Amino acid sequence: MDTPHRVVVVATPGVVAFDLMVPVQVFRRVTRSRYQVTIAGLEAGQVYEGHGMEVRAARGLDALDEADTVMLPGLDDVGAPAPPQLIDAVLRAHARGARLASICTGAFYLAQTGLLNHRTATTHWALAAEFSARFPKVKVDPNALYVDHGDVVTSAGATAGIDMCLHIVRHDFGERVANSVAKLLVASPHRNGAQAQVIARPMPPTRTRHLGPVCTWAIEHLDEPLTVTALAERAGLTTRSLSRRFQDEMGMSPLQWLNEQRVRKAQALLEASALSVEQVAQQCGFGGVLPCRRHFRKLVGVSPQQYRRDFVAREARS
The missing domain is CATH 1.10.10.60 (Homeodomain-like)
Known part of the structure; x- marks a missing residue:
């Protein structure tokens, strides 16, 4: 059996707990250990509090150097600058060929890498105007559930993160595997990325x-x-x-x-x-x-x- 596809979910101060757990729940439900999921923080062992939950990072940002997919969950303070060491780690991962994905307001961190410039991206519809003002080089689609460029994927808020993760599973392992995970999650088997957020x-x-x-x-x-x-x-x-x-x-x-x-x-x-x-x-x-x-x-x-x-x-x- 090949090495599992390595998914690294990044926890940072102010992380949205729901967004953090979506990829963990989706990818860990894929059968035959096709994915290996790791929560990484700015430092290994660091504890992050989000919405009443505490999450301990199993790895530091060095985990991104081994990742096949890097997930950036949403954050409460969208005005916060992304930690420079996180930007560097994300850019290294992308240059190495890793897929990058953001959930909801995680797009505000992803946009700070410059990798969304001159591309279409999405985030939560209620913050689309603010996102567009801060990142005028990015074409914001406030209606899409998710936008996939192959190397970079962005999703809208909340349950759209589930749709995006199922879309990634479908891309990696096919329709049947994605549908089985959707069934376990009691989620819609497939919602097209272009489907309206609201x-x-x-x-x-x-x-x-x-x-x-x-x-x-x-x-x-x-x-x-x-x-x-x-x-x-x-x-x-x-x-x-x-x-x-x-x-x-x-x-x-x-x-x-x-x-x-x-x-x-x-x-x-x-x-x-x-x-x-x-x-x-x-x-x-x-x-x-x-x-x-x-x-x-x-x-x-x-x-x-x-x-x-x-x-x-x-x-x-x-």
């Missing part, structure tokens, strides 16, 4: 006006030639109302959502079955290989064939 306007209180039932139905019928019109009829809405509701609740159009669900199902089938890409395309409702490849590459970044090869290689190493 609903644009209040939704009516009646349950039938929300999208849950129609989305559940659609996921169970992805092999059928679903259309926006079919979804609207199922939901008892006009296509215009359905589109507006999807934009409000999901941050995307019904068609974008449908294609995303089909790609996620395709990932699971490519991981768990020996079906050909043609068969996968049919079972996911793409209607053909070409649209399957197009949408798959757009969302995942590689072709279905390459995704299967990469997944098989990862499994062989695990």
Whole structure:
């Protein structure tokens, strides 16, 4: 078995306890010890207090020199300058090829490294304006749940950190592993990073006006030639109302959502079955290989064939 992927979660004075524990809880639930999680501080053994909790750092910043992923949780005082030794350690880790990720206000520390300059990033929507004012070279997206550049990932507040960590697990070990962790956490298996942090306007209180039932139905019928019109009829809405509701609740159009669900199902089938890409395309409702490849590459970044090869290689190493 290969060496586990080493995740180092950085604790600093004023760390937000929830943000600190999110990556610990997510990555330690991945089976077969695929991740090794360490809490590091400015010095080994240092105790940090956050929201009534005390956390003792197992390692000092030297742990970042061995990390494959460095996580920067949120902090209470977003105006605090990042400790210079932390900036140096983060930059060394990045130069060595480690992935960097911030949760919520941890982006304020990450931005101080300069690695977010001329890139899109996100943080808690309520602090987006302050972030933008302090770091004008960073393009802030106050709506995104998380933004992934490959080497650097940022997430919004609170539970968006869970979404980002599950996204990282999905990238590292595939859809099936990420879904199993989500199930253990009783979390949504997948929320796209572009999904809105907050609903644009209040939704009516009646349950039938929300999208849950129609989305559940659609996921169970992805092999059928679903259309926006079919979804609207199922939901008892006009296509215009359905589109507006999807934009409000999901941050995307019904068609974008449908294609995303089909790609996620395709990932699971490519991981768990020996079906050909043609068969996968049919079972996911793409209607053909070409649209399957197009949408798959757009969302995942590689072709279905390459995704299967990469997944098989990862499994062989695990």
